[in-house]
Amino acid sequence: xxxxxxxxxxxxxxxxxxxxxxxxxxxxxxxxxxxxxxxxxxxxxxxxxxxxxxxxxxxxxxxxxxxxxxxxxxxxxxxxxxxxxxxxxxxxxxxxxxxxxxxxxxxxxxxxxxxxxxxxxxxxxxxxxxxxxxxxxxxxxxxxxxxxxxxxxxxxxxxxxxxxxxxxxxxxxxxxxxxxxxxxxxxxxxxxxxxxxxxxxxxxxxxxxxxxxxxxxxxxxxxxxxxxxxxxxxxxxxxxxxxxxxxxxxxxxxxxxxxxxxxxxxxxxxxxxxxxxxxxxxxxxxxxxxxxxxxxxxxxxxxxxxxxxxxxxxxxxxxxxxxxxxxxxxxxxxxxxxxxxxxxxxxxxxxxxxxxxxxxxxxxxxxxxxxxxxxxxxxxxxxxxxxxxxxxxxxxxxxxxxxxxxxxxxxxxxxxxxxxxxxxxxxxxxxxxxxxxxxxxxxxxxxxxxxxxxxxxxxxxxxxxxxxxxxxxxxxxxxxxxxxxxxxxxxxxxxxxxxxx
Amino acid sequence: xxxxxxxxxxxxxxxxxxxxxxxxxxxxxxxxxxxxxxxxxxxxxxxxxxxxxxxxxxxxxxxxxxxxxxxxxxxxxxxxxxxxxxxxxxxxxxxxxxxxxxxxxxxxxxxxxxxxxxxxxxxxxxxxxxxxxxxxxxxxxxxxxxxxxxxxxxxxxxxxxxxxxxxxxxxxxxxxxxxxxxxxxxxxxxxxxxxxxxxxxxxxxxxxxxxxxxxxxxxxxxxxxxxxxxxxxxxxxxxxxxxxxxxxxxxxxxxxxxxxxxxxxxxxxxxxxxxxxxxxxxxxxxxxxxxxxxxxxxxxxxxxxxxxxxxxxxxxxxxxxxxxxxxxxxxxxxxxxxxxxxxxxxxxxxxxxxxxxxxxxxxxxxxxxxxxxxxxxxxxxxxxxxxxxxxxxxxxxxxxxxxxxxxxxx
Numbered sequence: 024x025x026x027x028x029x030x031x032x033x034x035x036x037x038x039x040x041x042x043x044x045x046x047x048x049x050x051x052x053x054x055x056x057x058x059x060x061x062x063x064x065x066x067x068x069x070x071x072x073x074x075x076x077x078x079x080x081x082x083x084x085x086x087x088x089x090x091x092x093x094x095x096x097x098x099x100x101x102x103x104x105x106x107x108x109x110x111x112x113x114x115x116x117x118x119x120x121x122x123x124x125x126x127x128x129x130x131x132x133x134x135x136x137x138x139x140x141x142x143x144x145x146x147x148x149x150x151x152x153x154x155x156x157x158x159x160x161x162x163x164x165x166x167x168x169x170x171x172x173x174x175x176x177x178x179x180x181x182x183x184x185x186x187x188x189x190x191x192x193x194x195x196x197x198x199x200x201x202x203x204x205x206x207x208x209x210x211x212x213x214x215x216x217x218x219x220x221x222x223x224x225x226x227x228x229x230x231x232x233x234x235x236x237x238x239x240x241x242x243x244x245x246x247x248x249x250x251x252x253x254x255x256x257x258x259x260x261x262x263x264x265x266x267x268x269x270x271x272x273x274x275x276x277x278x279x280x281x282x283x284x285x286x287x288x289x290x291x292x293x294x295x296x297x298x299x300x301x302x303x304x305x306x307x308x309x310x311x312x313x314x315x316x317x318x319x320x321x322x323x324x325x326x327x328x329x330x331x332x333x334x335x336x337x338x339x340x341x342x343x344x345x346x347x348x349x350x351x352x353x354x355x356x357x358x359x360x361x362x363x364x365x366x367x368x369x370x371x372x373x374x375x376x377x378x379x380x381x382x383x384x385x386x387x388x389x390x391x392x393x394x395x396x397x398x399x400x401x402x403x404x405x406x407x408x409x410x411x412x413x414x415x416x417x418x419x420x421x422x423x424x425x426x427x428x429x430x431x432x433x434x435x436x437x438x439x440x441x442x443x444x445x446x447x448x449x450x451x452x453x454x455x456x457x458x459x460x461x462x463x464x465x466x467x468x469x470x471x472x473x474x475x476x477x478x479x480x481x482x483x484x485x486x487x488x489x490x491x492x493x494x495x496x497x498x499x500x501x502x503x504x505x506x507x508x509x510x511x512x513x514x515x516x517x518x519x520x521x522x523x524x
Numbered sequence: 525x526x527x528x529x530x531x532x533x534x535x536x537x538x539x540x541x542x543x544x545x546x547x548x549x550x551x552x553x554x555x556x557x558x559x560x561x562x563x564x565x566x567x568x569x570x571x572x573x574x575x576x577x578x579x580x581x582x583x584x585x586x587x588x589x590x591x592x593x594x595x596x597x598x599x600x601x602x603x604x605x606x607x608x609x610x611x612x613x614x615x616x617x618x619x620x621x622x623x624x625x626x627x628x629x630x631x632x633x634x635x636x637x638x639x640x641x642x643x644x645x646x647x648x649x650x651x652x653x654x655x656x657x658x659x660x661x662x663x664x665x666x667x668x669x670x671x672x673x674x675x676x677x678x679x680x681x682x683x684x685x686x687x688x689x690x691x692x693x694x695x696x697x698x699x700x701x702x703x704x705x706x707x708x709x710x711x712x713x714x715x716x717x718x719x720x721x722x723x724x725x726x727x728x729x730x731x732x733x734x735x736x737x738x739x740x741x742x743x744x745x746x747x748x749x750x751x752x753x754x755x756x757x758x759x760x761x762x763x764x765x766x767x768x769x770x771x772x773x774x775x776x777x778x779x780x781x782x783x784x785x786x787x788x789x790x791x792x793x794x795x796x797x798x799x800x801x802x803x804x805x806x807x808x809x810x811x812x813x814x815x816x817x818x819x820x821x822x823x824x825x826x827x828x829x830x831x832x833x834x835x836x837x838x839x840x841x842x843x844x845x846x847x848x849x850x851x852x853x854x855x856x857x858x859x860x861x862x863x864x865x866x867x868x869x870x871x872x873x874x875x876x877x878x879x880x881x882x883x884x885x886x887x888x889x890x891x892x893x894x895x896x897x898x899x900x901x902x903x904x905x906x907x908x909x910x911x912x913x914x915x916x917x918x919x920x921x922x923x924x925x926x927x928x929x930x931x932x933x934x
Contacts, residue, residue, distance in 0.1 A: 325800070327799065327800065348802070348804070349799065349800065349801075349802040350802035350803075350804070352802075353801075353802045354802075359800065361800050366794075366796045366797070367796050367797055367799075367800040368797060368800065369794070369797060370790055370793045370794045370797050370798075371793070371794070372793045372794075373789075373790070373793065377786070380786075381790065381797065381801045382800075382801035382802050384783045384786050384787055384790075384801070384803075385783070385802070390783050393782050393783055393784060394781055394782060394783070395781060395782065395783055395786055397781075
């Protein structure tokens with residue numbers, strides 16, 4: 024099915040989220056929609072899916088003008104959407120989830136579950152999905168859950184499939200598998216709109232690329248375009264994906280982790296007797312596929328998650344912080360950029376200024392006795408907003424209204440402006456636009472050059488290679504090797520897959 | 525962007541939106557509440573109903589009766605709660621206003637307490653239990669201890685606040701330690717405290733007044749322990765009002781200006797981020813419940829030490845529950861709670877004069893309930909008055925306003 028958007032304009036108040044956007048997706052084409060966070064990709068797709076009504080412009084399917092007043096109409100017309108955050112019911116089986124809203128029923132509305140199962144099996148077989156229709160959603164890994172979402176769309180005869188940031192939650196392997204699936208679907212004539220801001224994926228899988236910036240189409244490219252070319256289209260200027268940095272000059276020992284083991288939320292041993300050291304003036308990157316214990320390790324460093332009693336010690340300088348509370352660790356001189364900024368890093372309802380004092384509310388430059396020092400806070404906040412280039416109207420605006428990249432800049436500004444010895448940054452650029460990534464990377468290197476020790480936890484190999492002075496690779500809770508940053512991608516890949524160096 | 529928020533806890537999200545209500549919406553809710561009350565007055569009016577029988581030949585009869593009863597009713601409310609123009613002296617004319625202030629006093633204080641828990645993301649339904657706990661302490665000091673003037677009163681007030689605070693802290697502790705939900709805990713402790721209080725008031729060896737046999741009732745509070753009259757003996761208004769106003773200022777400082785309040789709000793909005801920022805969330809819950817109950821304790825002092833009649837099990841006067849509606853109407857801010865407390869105080873003061881002219885005072889209960897209902901249904905108010913949607917990115921609001929806008933435009 025051919026999809027055509029003509030002159031779509033969508034305004035929210037004075038903000039123009041989409042300005043007269045034209046987009047054509049041919050049958051069987053994988054069309055990548057590339058843009059920074061907040062460029063208007065999701066708005067456009069919500070218009071397509073009937074969640075928003077466009078102020079101007081029209082949607083055409085096979086050259087026929089469509090009018091959607093809700094997702095139901097869009098689905099009926101053959102548009103399927105896989106959201107970034109899945110719309111599945113965890114305690115239902117795959118077949119039940121696929122049937123939901125579109126249930127095959129018999130006499131008196133009884134549910135024909137066998138038919139629903141068969142539907143799943145058919146689609147699964149056709150595209151090699153390998154999904155068990157009787158498995159409970161909550162037991163399935165994220166990658167499989169995403170396939171269930173795709174099956175759900177296909178089971179309603181979707182001819183145009185929209186994938187909204189589908190790889191954000193996937194491991195590299197799962198990403199590869201998803202790409203295979205996308206190619207399969209396209210071969211069978213499904214048109215695919217692939218929304219992303221990851222250049223590498225676009226180049227690998229897309230047939231055609233449309234770049235959106237600030238609500239406008241700024242250009243289209245073929246997948247053979249260079250990464251730099253695509254990135255500069257996205258941000259409107261040349262981007263340096265490499266970070267300029269001098270060789271590290273490690274000095275005193277700052278963090279020593281010795282034989283530390285940590286349990287995860289399900290009481291499984293997520294970190295298994297891990298040891299490493301970080302010196303002042305160096306960046307140790309902890310690489311690995313998501314879910315190999317990095318999250319738990321970072322939380323244990325901060326004191327958010329207890330170290331198994333008697334398993335080992337964490338020392339900051341000479342100070343044992345193995346059993347210290349989060350407050351004590353923060354006060355001992357540790358800055359922490361959490362992996363999930365929305366959940367752990369920010370209070371969306373608080374102003375930017377309030378967020379900047381989030382972990383300095385006890386006794387700090389923001390306080391005067393039991394009072395908040397409003398004057399000092401305003402001054403510090405305004406300075407930090409300026410210094411870290413946070414795009415916000417004022418420091419009194421709620422942090423929740425900022426784009427992802429700017430929210431992350433608030434977190435980074437808060438952590439880097441405290442007097443610390445050690446910076447633990449977990450996925451510091453996840454979901455952040457290219458422009459902000461560059462900025463955040465530079466700041467992290469600057470911290471190192473000022474003589475701070477940095478632990479960078481990242482699943483993005485590009486980031487690890489760009490920043491690290493040494494790379495520790497984690498696999499199944501263990502560090503399988505600590506290697507120099509000159510190590511080749513393929514060797515790192517082997518380590519990440521558990522093959523010891 | 526919006527998809528993420530679907531997964532959030534719906535209840536908390538709804539609560540946040542209710543509490544984020546703007547001033548315009550609140551005022552409109554109050555007006556609508558009065559309108560609903562007016563409807564009830566009209567349809568229960570005999571002349572209006574009789575007039576309906578021949579409505580089409582002489583509509584004036586019914587409409588006139590309707591107008592008459594509504595203006596009489598709310599006129600009586602005004603006379604009973606603010607200014608009685610019919611009184612022969614000025615002193616008597618403004619007595620209703622002092623009554624409003626007197627009755628608003630405990631509502632304001634307890635309302636602040638409930639409001640505090642809302643800001644921390646907790647729901648304290650235990651105003652009654654905490655109030656009674658404070659009353660037990662205050663009654664003991666007021667009836668069983670002898671101290672000099674002023675000092676006795678101060679000690680009794682402090683006892684009330686301590687009594688309530690301990691109750692709140694216990695609930696916070698149980699929540700933090702066992703993970704039990706504060707709604708269940710507070711409801712159950714309401715019963716426990718009410719019956720414990722009744723039991724104590726029946727026991728001669730505990731709080732029962734001397735010479736009282738059988739009835740659960742305490743001695744009148746000792747003269748020295750009573751809150752002094754604020755405007756002389758011709759009015760019953762006491763220094764309790766000053767205590768409540770002080771509580772308003774303390775609440776404002778605590779929530780808006782202090783670092784303690786900063787952490788309380790932080791935990792209320794996002795406990796995960798608070799934890800990551802080094803805040804001990806469980807300890808904050810205990811602190812929040814204790815502080816909340818401390819404000820309720822001011823109301824307990826007012827109930828025990830406001831008048832020289834012995835307390836009975838019903839002396840809590842349902843303030844613990846009314847305080848929830850006060851906190852909701854006031855948007856959990858200091859000035860909001862003050863205004864909401866005054867409004868509901870006025871209702872309490874004005875209801876007898878409505879009864880005198882033959883309008884059942886329950887109408888005011890309906891008004892009160894309707895106001896809170898409108899407060900809790902923001903999209904309804906917006907749709908009715910064509911107000912702009914708030915600039916929030918929350919899915920719940922969007923979803924609801926979409927449903928409403930479709931219905932209304934048709």
